[in-house]
Amino acid sequence: LLEKETYxxxxxxxxxxxxxxxxxxxxxxxxxxxxxxYQFLLGMEDNQEAGL
Known part of the structure; x- marks a missing residue:
């Protein structure tokens, strides 16, 4: 089982x-x-802001 934050x-x-x-x-x-x-999309957003 994955934790929500893992996504x-x-x-x-x-x-x-x-x-x-x-x-x-x-x-x-x-x-x-x-x-x-939502957590999965937040992870993508964090990388977008970092210029990745």
Whole structure:
């Protein structure tokens, strides 16, 4: 099981590759899904601000 904050790190790592990216965020039945998606997008935003 991943923690919600882990999704932010995943977003950062993927964007740091410097390659075009397309993401399909497949869900499930977890009530935490909206927060996990939000954290994933925050990770990408952090890298954008850092110029990556």
């Amino acid at each position: 932010k790190e995943i977003g950062k790592l993927l964007l740091s590759l410097g390659k075009p990216m397309f993401a399909i965020l497949e869900g499930g039945y977890s009530r935490d899904l909206p927060e996990c998606i």
